[in-house]
Amino acid sequence: MTGKHDPCCEGADSPASPRSWSVDEHLADVLAAVAPLPPIELQLLDAQGCRLAEDVRAADDLPPFDNSSMDGYALRTADTVRATGQYPSVLAVVGDIAAGAAELPKVGPGQAARIMTGAPVPPGAEAVAPVEWTDGGTGTGQAADAMGAPVADEEVRVLRPVAEGAHIRRRGSDVTAGDTVLEAGTVLGPTQLGLLAAIGRGTVKVAPRPRVVVLSTGSELVQPGEATGPGRIHDSNSFTLTAAAIAAGAVAYRVGGVPDEADTLRAVLEDQLGRADLIVTSGGVSVGAYDVVKEVFADYGGVDFRRLRMQPGKPQGFGRIGAGAGVPLLALPGNPVSAYISFELFVRPVIRTMLGAPDVHRPVVRAATTAALRSPAGRRQFLRGRHHPADGTVSPVGGEGSHLVGALAKADCLIAVPEDTTALPAGSAVDVVLLTD
Ligand SMILES: Nc1nc2c(c(=O)[nH]1)N[C@H]1C(S)=C(S)[C@@H](COP(=O)(O)OP(=O)(O)OC[C@H]3O[C@@H](n4cnc5c(N)ncnc54)[C@H](O)[C@@H]3O)O[C@H]1N2
Numbered sequence: 001m002t003g004k005h006d007p008c009c010e011g012a013d014s015p016a017s018p019r020s021w022s023v024d025e026h027l028a029d030v031l032a033a034v035a036p037l038p039p040i041e042l043q044l045l046d047a048q049g050c051r052l053a054e055d056v057r058a059a060d061d062l063p064p065f066d067n068s069s070m071d072g073y074a075l076r077t078a079d080t081v082r083a084t085g086q087y088p089s090v091l092a093v094v095g096d097i098a099a100g101a102a103e104l105p106k107v108g109p110g111q112a113a114r115i116m117t118g119a120p121v122p123p124g125a126e127a128v129a130p131v132e133w134t135d136g137g138t139g140t141g142q143a144a145d146a147m148g149a150p151v152a153d154e155e156v157r158v159l160r161p162v163a164e165g166a167h168i169r170r171r172g173s174d175v176t177a178g179d180t181v182l183e184a185g186t187v188l189g190p191t192q193l194g195l196l197a198a199i200g201r202g203t204v205k206v207a208p209r210p211r212v213v214v215l216s217t218g219s220e221l222v223q224p225g226e227a228t229g230p231g232r233i234h235d236s237n238s239f240t241l242t243a244a245a246i247a248a249g250a251v252a253y254r255v256g257g258v259p260d261e262a263d264t265l266r267a268v269l270e271d272q273l274g275r276a277d278l279i280v281t282s283g284g285v286s287v288g289a290y291d292v293v294k295e296v297f298a299d300y301g302g303v304d305f306r307r308l309r310m311q312p313g314k315p316q317g318f319g320r321i322g323a324g325a326g327v328p329l330l331a332l333p334g335n336p337v338s339a340y341i342s343f344e345l346f347v348r349p350v351i352r353t354m355l356g357a358p359d360v361h362r363p364v365v366r367a368a369t370t371a372a373l374r375s376p377a378g379r380r381q382f383l384r385g386r387h388h389p390a391d392g393t394v395s396p397v398g399g400e401g402s403h404l405v406g407a408l409a410k411a412d413c414l415i416a417v418p419e420d421t422t423a424l425p426a427g428s429a430v431d432v433v434l435l436t437d
């Protein structure tokens with residue numbers, strides 16, 4: 001936004017609002033205000049990546065009937081006991097069974113039916129000889145008598161004995177009717193969705209992905225692809241935050257570049273409220289003269305603006321807006337690094353909580369810093385870093401400035417320096433928040 005003082009990370013605290021919150025206090029307050037979303041029934045492909053909200057049982061056996069695993073001939077094993085390449089068993093072909101066939105010929109002694117992979121095993125047959133174990137047969141197996149009953153038109157020579165059950169996939173050998181095939185809490189990927197389809201489920205009950213509206217405010221913002229002009233910059237936050245919301249498991253809607261005009265912001269919010277389970281804004285939460293975000297949220301009531309004892313990400317807003325219980329809203333600072341780190345520390349856990357995910361927080365590991373670190377007294381600092389798991393070290397990337405998006409894009413972790421620490425020599429052990437999904 002315009003009219004802002006130096007957006008450095010150590011802006012002066014306002015004497016009018018002396019209270020400040022720790023990172024942990026703010027996180028606890030934010031998480032206390034949200035809960036897992038109620039489950040919904042979704043079409044299978046809409047449920048990809050979602051967590052099952054029910055135990056799923058199979059209504060029927062899988063496979064649902066005995067069927068052939070090979071293209072070949074269904075036959076009786078006794079007919080092939082003495083079969084060899086030199087002295088094949090010669091069987092009369094009494095039918096031709098394609099996958100999906102409903103009418104099946106009966107296979108009697110001395111008979112065989114040509115059968116395709118996946119086709120039902122006909123009555124009387126005890127095994128399937130793959131076509132490679134035969135001479136390939138000499139007919140189509142489709143001849144019928146005057147009454148339409150199948151008759152042997154040609155023959156097939158079987159070149160070796162075929163054991164009982166050979167190349168037959170038995171009914172229920174995969175899944176038995178009544179089995180719990182997937183348990184509540186399972187994340188639905190391609191193979192789980194395939195299993196649901198295989199047992200005939202068209203829809204499934206899941207924890208829905210939260211619908212997150214990401215909105216960046218600031219009259220200086222220009223959308224990427226458009227020319228900037230004097231004093232203008234490209235809106236990057238709405239992309240970072242939308243992508244981060246999707247990576248966290250949400251469905252995200254990006255609303256980029258809402259100018260610092262109260263009426264416009266109000267209208268956009270009204271418009272977006274209907275499709276949001278969560279609203280995330282960036283910009284306008286500090287003390288600038290044009291920070292209309294605070295003004296507009298004040299109209300809704302219920303949005304609290306705070307200063308946190310952290311760097312970056314000091315100014316934060318959160319609450320609920322809209323009718324009834326309202327929609328939870330997190331208002332993040334505009335500085336791009338501040339916005340992203342605020343997302344990782346507060347918004348991501350909110351999304352994970354709404355998803356009912358067991359892993360709400362990013363993993364934290366200990367590592368030795370490869371460089372000396374310094375940090376402001378009384379604030380937990382989150383430096384950007386690269387983690388080297390092979391030797392248990394972490395290297396800071398870029399400086400402290402909360403505008404450094406170039407360095408941010410090279411980082412794969414955050415280095416957390418505690419509030420009471422102002423300097424750490426190289427080699428010191430630090431907490432490292434891993435950012436890789
Ligand atoms: N007098 C004070 N000034 C500032 C303080 C303070 O305590 N006293 N705090 C500083 C800190 S810390 C932060 S963080 C920022 C937060 O400011 P806002 O949330 O009001 O954000 P803006 O003023 O709108 O923007 C700050 C900065 O970020 C750029 N920005 C904003 N939105 C985007 C976007 N979508 N994409 C890319 N860049 C964006 C904006 O142009 C500014 O440079 O306040 C400090 N000031």
Ligand code: MOO
Binds near residue numbers: 009310311315
């Ligand atoms: O840049 Mo500001 O560092 O606190 O969020």
